[in-house]
Amino acid sequence: MQRLCILGATGSIGQSTLDVVARHPERFDVVALTGHRNLTLLVEQAKLHTPRFLVAADKQDYPVLAQLVADAGVSCEVLAGEEALEYVSAHAEIDVVMAAIVGAAGLLPTLAAVKAGKRVLLANKEALVMSGRLFMQAVREHQATLLPIDSEHNAIFQCLPHDYSYGAPATSGISKILLTGSGGPFLHKAMHELDGVTPQQACKHPNWSMGRKISVDSATMMNKGLEFIEACWLFGLTTEQIQVVIHPQSVIHSMVQYQDGSVLAQMGNPDMRTPIAHALAYPKRIEAGVAPLDFAALADFSFQYPDYTRYPNLKLAIDACQAGQYATTSLNAANEIAVEAFLLGKIRFTQIAGVNEHVLQSIDALELNNIDTVLNVDRRARELATSLVARWQG
Ligand code: NAD
Ligand code: MG
Incomplete structure (x- = not known):
């Protein structure tokens, strides 16, 4: 029990x-x-x-x-x-x-x-x-x-060797982690229309049913950016060892590419009960209530690399990951404020990245050696983002 x-x-x-x-x-x-x-x-x-x-x-x-x-x-x-x-x-x-x-x-x-x-x-x-x-x-x-539990990280975890040595993918014969994402509801929307999208449209994810904050993050691909940072920490990776791949069907949940040319993927219907059941029962497997994949009924799989002009938040997150913990903490805080402001109709969808970028530029680099410093940087970034929202509102 x-x-x-x-x-x-x-x-x-x-x-x-x-x-x-x-x-x-x-x-x-x-x-x-x-x-x-x-x-x-x-x-x-x-x-x-x-x-x-x-x-x-x-x-x-x-x-x-x-x-x-x-x-x-x-x-x-x-x-x-x-x-x-x-x-x-x-x-x-x-x-x-x-x-x-x-x-x-x-x-x-x-x-x-x-x-x-x-x-x-x-x-x-x-x-x-x-x-x-x-x-x-x-x-x-x-x-x-x-x-x-994040489906991508759960997928990567499942595709890594059992004796994976934390922080040393090459010694396990790994060449790259392929972090997949659907591209969200606006993958094919004309760029000039992004300015006018509503919270309701942004929260309507094509494949997943999720909370409102993560749904907006999926639409801006900030979610993939946060997941990029998450993957670095969970698996001890550098930013060069992760590649983001857009896979609109959300059936492959992420992949690990090995030096011998093999690529291992974890697949399943887009239903969070699969990674939840996996982690709850690990290392065993239990029933999750998820329908099995019906391969003959699946749409074709497609893949593309993300375009940062469509998804500036993804680029901000990858850059922040390289810059250090103060930057990722600030970005996360700014983004929470910006997403909330968008959901409340205070700023436009495209301004979310604007708020995030401004905050990142205004925060001084410093070492985050304890949780109090983390919380201070978080607070400072929220203040900056909140004042920007107030200025840009309407
Ligand atoms: P949600 O908004 O549906 O639920 C959030 C939960 O947190 C609720 O129980 C809410 O009551 C609680 N909560 C909200 N604000 C709180 C606060 N200030 N203090 C304490 N509790 C608070 O969100 P979700 O979609 O279930 O996502 C939860 C987490 O899981 C997020 O970090 C998200 O990124 C991650 N995640 C979600 C999914 C998904 O499919 N929903 C997938 C991967 C990762
Ligand atoms: Mg995810």
């Missing part, structure tokens, strides 16, 4: 995780669930999965959640606030933590799980983008087990 904490249970990844878990009641015991805004759903989930802890991310929501729990007749301990998130993710009764909070808000609770030596299933890519070196150091120091 694995005892499970799901950070961000009410989100897209959180719900898919509970779907997989519900198929295997003999394997998983849900001990803690956390949510932010949708507390009614959180209580519905508690009715079904009977966790010991139910946590609202916002401290002020304690009375609301406690009342909802009492009304529903659910018996569990209600907690609230950022410290409560860290408390449950590091709790002695937890073996596995699914880190599925979106954005920088996920960093501290995910890190708390790492420092408690848990098995951490990482969906919250922003945590790694912000603090990669410190995060990976903590994984090693506290002997946590880190398993990637």
